[in-house]
Amino acid sequence: MREAFARIRRRLKRRQLDAILVTQPENRRYLSGYTARDHAINESAGVLLIPSEGEPYLLTDSRFSLQAEQEAAGFRVKLYPRGLFPLLRLLLKRHRIKRLAFESHYFLHSTSQTLAKLADSLKVELEPLTGFIEELRLEKDAAELARIERAVLLNEAVFQEIYRTLRPGRTEKEVAQAIENTMRLKGAERPSFETIVASGPNAALPHAVPSDRPLATGETIVIDMGLVLDGYCSDMTRTVVLGTPDEKTVALFRLVRKAQLAGLNSLRAGISGMAVDKIARSVIERAGLGERFGHGLGHGVGLNVHEGPSLNYRNRKPLAAGMVVTVEPGVYIPDWGGIRLENMAVVEKEGCRVLNRDTTFLEL
Amino acid sequence: MREAFARIRRRLKRRQLDAILVTQPENRRYLSGYTARDHAINESAGVLLIPSEGEPYLLTDSRFSLQAEQEAAGFRVKLYPRGLFPLLRLLLKRHRIKRLAFESHYFLHSTSQTLAKLADSLKVELEPLTGFIEELRLEKDAAELARIERAVLLNEAVFQEIYRTLRPGRTEKEVAQAIENTMRLKGAERPSFETIVASGPNAALPHAVPSDRPLATGETIVIDMGLVLDGYCSDMTRTVVLGTPDEKTVALFRLVRKAQLAGLNSLRAGISGMAVDKIARSVIERAGLGERFGHGLGHGVGLNVHEGPSLNYRNRKPLAAGMVVTVEPGVYIPDWGGIRLENMAVVEKEGCRVLNRDTTFLEL
Structure with a gap:
């Protein structure tokens, strides 16, 4: 998957995006090797945060920490005991992310409203994308x-x-x-x-x-x-x-x-x-x-x-x-x-x- | 479920909403008796459109028409051969719906963008709701x-x-x-x-x-x-x-x-x-x-x-x-x-x- 990463980063840079949040479960698995499944779209087993430079993160909760560490080679696993958004705030600030993409086709409207509030408070611009990672998955190796x-x-x-x-x-x-x-x-x-x-x-x-x-x-x-x-x-x-x-x-x-x-x-x-x-x-x-x-x-x-x-x-x-x-x-x-x-x-x-x-x- | 309908209508009117789109599968089943399951959130088995007055609709595609007719007593079943939105446009106009609620917690961001465009073109105001139907489901009969x-x-x-x-x-x-x-x-x-x-x-x-x-x-x-x-x-x-x-x-x-x-x-x-x-x-x-x-x-x-x-x-x-x-x-x-x-x-x-x-x- 190293090649997939290189392609994602090139494509993020081309669109002047600093990072993408990956929520779609099969995209998450494809990129990270992490096999956990979502119980439902509102009971996620984790989210990837892939910056256009630097190491990628797998954000999840304590139920999945062991599995995440074992499977997601090359990812920093971070746990969110209080939900995704407080942790995301921290990472967006730490990495000075100013333009953030998310997967519009696997993101609830209600969650997007919470994300919009966070982005607003940090002056981060959001870019909803559809099929960005799926395109990489079309041609199988x-x-x-x-x-x-x-x-x-x-x-x-x-x-x-x-x-x-x-x-x-x-x-x-x-x-x-x-x-x-x-x-x-x-x-x-x-x-x-x-x-x-x-x-x-x-x-x-x-x-x-x-x-x-x-x-x-x-x-x-x-x-x-x-x-x-x-x-x-x-x-x-x-x-x-x-x-x-x-x-x-x-x-x-x-x-x-x-x-x-x-x-x-x-x-x-x-x-x-x-x-x-x-x-x-x-x-x-x-x-x-x-x-x-x-x-x-x-x-x-x-x-x-x-x-x-x-x-x-x-x-x-x-x-x-x-x-x-x-x-x-x-x-x-x-x-x-x-x-x-x-x-x-x-x-x-x-x-x-x-x-x-x-x-x-x-x-x- | 007759009582649930009466309650929904009262609550819609109280909020000056003309109708609600019900996408959450268990809410759909609860209100209509229609038991089909979504293959995934982006492969829906149908949507309810419940106006604050007049009869409710079950909108689905031809794969489910028989099951919908058999199970959803009291609902008008309408098929959408070209996807939900052209049919929705028709119904919103026919019923002069000017304020439409939808289930923010079971609605993809990408779909909400399509809905927003439709609403814009018809001068319909959208109201994202969370837990509106779920509240009715808390107390079991x-x-x-x-x-x-x-x-x-x-x-x-x-x-x-x-x-x-x-x-x-x-x-x-x-x-x-x-x-x-x-x-x-x-x-x-x-x-x-x-x-x-x-x-x-x-x-x-x-x-x-x-x-x-x-x-x-x-x-x-x-x-x-x-x-x-x-x-x-x-x-x-x-x-x-x-x-x-x-x-x-x-x-x-x-x-x-x-x-x-x-x-x-x-x-x-x-x-x-x-x-x-x-x-x-x-x-x-x-x-x-x-x-x-x-x-x-x-x-x-x-x-x-x-x-x-x-x-x-x-x-x-x-x-x-x-x-x-x-x-x-x-x-x-x-x-x-x-x-x-x-x-x-x-x-x-x-x-x-x-x-x-x-x-x-x-x-x-």
């Missing part, structure tokens, strides 16, 4: 890619174990719970999002919540699952059928897979997220089902399960090598069901490398 | 108390099942994981916070994270666990010893229990949170261990596992009947271990009702 790949493969191992147990009569909720238990038993930190198991008509909702509906033969069953391993996330969707899928189902599977392959085959450094989305989407549109694919094609994955870059109609920026994205086209037919197929891939200079190996129901 | 009690009893059933399996050699992490799995298997929605299992010297940290340390005989093992059932939380701590506790351990157990009982015996409508904290704390102080009890005595529990009222040196307000609090004194001795005992109780007009029945290691 080799160590990060290795972790992401392990998270992908563990997720597939869990899927395979559960897939073998699917039977008509088991409910969506039971299957989702078995998936999340198996993740933990196999060593995942936690699911990276709430597992989706959606069968029959429920599968027509892209973000269905697992219900007490029992699985039945012949219907599509969408399973969207991911886990966190060593801080990094995986995210995969498979759609399966118990028994023999009918012709309509097979035709739709092939269509969605064709769209997915079109997307994957177009992925490479330099192409925009918008263009990749369009290439995959046009496969579904040509089949007259464009209206049935109502979400973006994919999103970045890393320390957050949803991060940049987006593969959708809004992202005009070129992708870069080392970015990790999902490619997850779907078709959703009300009162019938849905099919979504999702793999993760690393963008490379010439093309991409798909991280998934599981082929269940992909080549129907 | 009979239906809420029944749910909380069920969450407490289920938590105890999980504890008992795990307690029987504790053996020297099992690690803290294994036990914590078994607890959380058992919660789900027994029907809990999820743990209400990350389970603490801290043994030996780790038990000297009030907020220890479960480690790979194996349990050993004779040491104190602090188990702090809670679950969510039907939206409501439980929170309980037991400290146990494998084998026979030595004299020091027994003496400290008795001291902490005495402090807990002193706190519980003082709980009643009209006493302040500060006074209850002081009464329990003085038991530990008189034993010369005041410095070893470094946190507040307790906190409110409801839809959030940490909510008002606080039992600590800052809360001068009188408690009221129907409030639910934890009473959790502890002593923490560096390099030795710690003991914390936590029960939940409902404040009543004359005294309190302890919700816990489990007595494991309480009457040593």
Whole structure:
């Protein structure tokens, strides 16, 4: 992360900022190695204060002091027995910080009012920033890619174990719970999002919540699952059928897979997220089902399960090598069901490398 | 919740506010019955717009439309295909809202900037509020108390099942994981916070994270666990010893229990949170261990596992009947271990009702 620091400092100086307060938990972990998680945005496990010159600080409370000291190599750990602001006052004065950036997208309005009062009393100028650290996280290095790949493969191992147990009569909720238990038993930190198991008509909702509906033969069953391993996330969707899928189902599977392959085959450094989305989407549109694919094609994955870059109609920026994205086209037919197929891939200079190996129901 | 609405409207009118935007997820659920959870503060499952007159709205996106319609009785569900703000513009104009409150403590600074622009263009005045809805949630009604009690009893059933399996050699992490799995298997929605299992010297940290340390005989093992059932939380701590506790351990157990009982015996409508904290704390102080009890005595529990009222040196307000609090004194001795005992109780007009029945290691 030494390089990330050098880049942050250069970018702070370029904007004439003396320091940045880092509150977003994954940014905090990325820069410091400190793995504690916030109980909630208003129950923070700590804040980084990174000056444009001099050593960076990790500010936290006594509950986390040991963990902070052990994990945040290169950071001075300071405790705030009376809350963040008295300590911050001290450090802003000590380091003569006159222009302070903070993470506007992970800072409560109420806290920003307290910060504004402090800044006012010290004649410090505040600069709300969005995505400043996240930009550094877009391109993953080799160590990060290795972790992401392990998270992908563990997720597939869990899927395979559960897939073998699917039977008509088991409910969506039971299957989702078995998936999340198996993740933990196999060593995942936690699911990276709430597992989706959606069968029959429920599968027509892209973000269905697992219900007490029992699985039945012949219907599509969408399973969207991911886990966190060593801080990094995986995210995969498979759609399966118990028994023999009918012709309509097979035709739709092939269509969605064709769209997915079109997307994957177009992925490479330099192409925009918008263009990749369009290439995959046009496969579904040509089949007259464009209206049935109502979400973006994919999103970045890393320390957050949803991060940049987006593969959708809004992202005009070129992708870069080392970015990790999902490619997850779907078709959703009300009162019938849905099919979504999702793999993760690393963008490379010439093309991409798909991280998934599981082929269940992909080549129907 | 009809009564809560009437109270909100009265309070809005008193402050000459035309409407409030409710973003805090538990406030949203409390008022609307809508149970969807935010994936994160920046991935909201919906927002309430409650005018001081006329019907309230639930604003969400198409992923949640079905659930919103099913659950939020009395609310008009409106979808925002292009994000919250275009829809909000429409509604603010339609209802001629000129003074709009929002929840400053659950509103990102970055979102508040977008809201400020919208308000500016419509000449709407914004009023950031904190705790406006939370205040209504402090005093629980009979239906809420029944749910909380069920969450407490289920938590105890999980504890008992795990307690029987504790053996020297099992690690803290294994036990914590078994607890959380058992919660789900027994029907809990999820743990209400990350389970603490801290043994030996780790038990000297009030907020220890479960480690790979194996349990050993004779040491104190602090188990702090809670679950969510039907939206409501439980929170309980037991400290146990494998084998026979030595004299020091027994003496400290008795001291902490005495402090807990002193706190519980003082709980009643009209006493302040500060006074209850002081009464329990003085038991530990008189034993010369005041410095070893470094946190507040307790906190409110409801839809959030940490909510008002606080039992600590800052809360001068009188408690009221129907409030639910934890009473959790502890002593923490560096390099030795710690003991914390936590029960939940409902404040009543004359005294309190302890919700816990489990007595494991309480009457040593």
